[in-house]
Amino acid sequence: MERRTFLNIGAGLGSLAIAAPLRAQFIPQPSQSKEKWAVLFATMYGTTRDAAAWVSEGMGAIADVYDVRKPPADIAAYDNLVIGSAIMGFTILPELNKYLEANAAKIKGKVRGLFVVCGNLRNMPGDEQVKTYIDGILVKSAGVASSVPRAAFGGRITKAVWDPKVYKDNMDTYAKMGVSTDDFDNLRRADCMKLGAEILAKKA
Numbered sequence: 509m510e511r512r513t514f515l516n517i518g519a520g521l522g523s524l525a526i527a528a529p530l531r532a533q534f535i536p537q538p539s540q541s542k543e544k545w546a547v548l549f550a551t552m553y554g555t556t557r558d559a560a561a562w563v564s565e566g567m568g569a570i571a572d573v574y575d576v577r578k579p580p581a582d583i584a585a586y587d588n589l590v591i592g593s594a595i596m597g598f599t600i601l602p603e604l605n606k607y608l609e610a611n612a613a614k615i616k617g618k619v620r621g622l623f624v625v626c627g628n629l630r631n632m633p634g635d636e637q638v639k640t641y642i643d644g645i646l647v648k649s650a651g652v653a654s655s656v657p658r659a660a661f662g663g664r665i666t667k668a669v670w671d672p673k674v675y676k677d678n679m680d681t682y683a684k685m686g687v688s689t690d691d692f693d694n695l696r697r698a699d700c701m702k703l704g705a706e707i708l709a710k711k712a
């Protein structure tokens with residue numbers, strides 16, 4: 509690559525860094541439907557962000573995808589919502605819980621799908637995790653019936669993104685439990701896309 513081209517790209521990225529929001533924004537595809545969709549997710553280390561983008565892809569990528577720490581200015585502008593959370597300490601993330609409580613009236617009747625992402629000690633989650641984390645916790649926070657399409661996805665351990673305290677605490681816990689401390693990645697894009705397709709089909 510010529511140096512000039514490289515510099516131009518560099519300048520472009522520089523201005524992007526100033527103008528862009530902090531979260532990685534996902535610009536949706538135009539939708540045939542007039543209805544507006546948003547996927548709202550809570551993550552600590554990014555697994556649930558990836559799940560949210562892939563759920564949206566399964567819907568034809570028509571949804572705006574928001575980190576709950578940077579929510580839309582007006583959630584009431586959306587007709588349909590999908591909500592997902594990482595599981596930590598056996599529950600959904602507190603930021604999501606707070607947001608759902610504060611916006612209960614605006615999201616009422618609009619939640620079309622739910623998901624959680626859980627490490628589950630390296631095992632793929634199944635019906636038990638759906639029951640515990642979605643039917644037992646997330647449906648209540650989101651104020652919906654447990655009959656909306658829903659799924660529990662496998663999580664990740666990525667030690668490189670843990671802050672030092674989390675790193676030490678988790679390493680101590682895993683050592684005590686005698687489980688592996690190696691990184692793993694059990695999130696499957698196909699599972700996320702399948703849920704997205706199911707949500708869209710049920711709404712149609």
Ligand SMILES: Cc1cc2nc3c(=O)[nH]c(=O)nc-3n(C[C@H](O)[C@H](O)[C@H](O)COP(=O)(O)O)c2cc1C
Nearest residue numbers: 552553554555556594596597598626627628663664
């Ligand atoms: C501090 C901490 C607590 C966790 N607690 C649980 C838990 O209670 N149950 C579980 O299945 N996974 C647990 N996990 C694993 C996470 O669910 C997994 O790492 C997931 O991919 C995190 O999602 P995120 O990257 O979107 O934050 C925990 C992970 C961390 C770092």
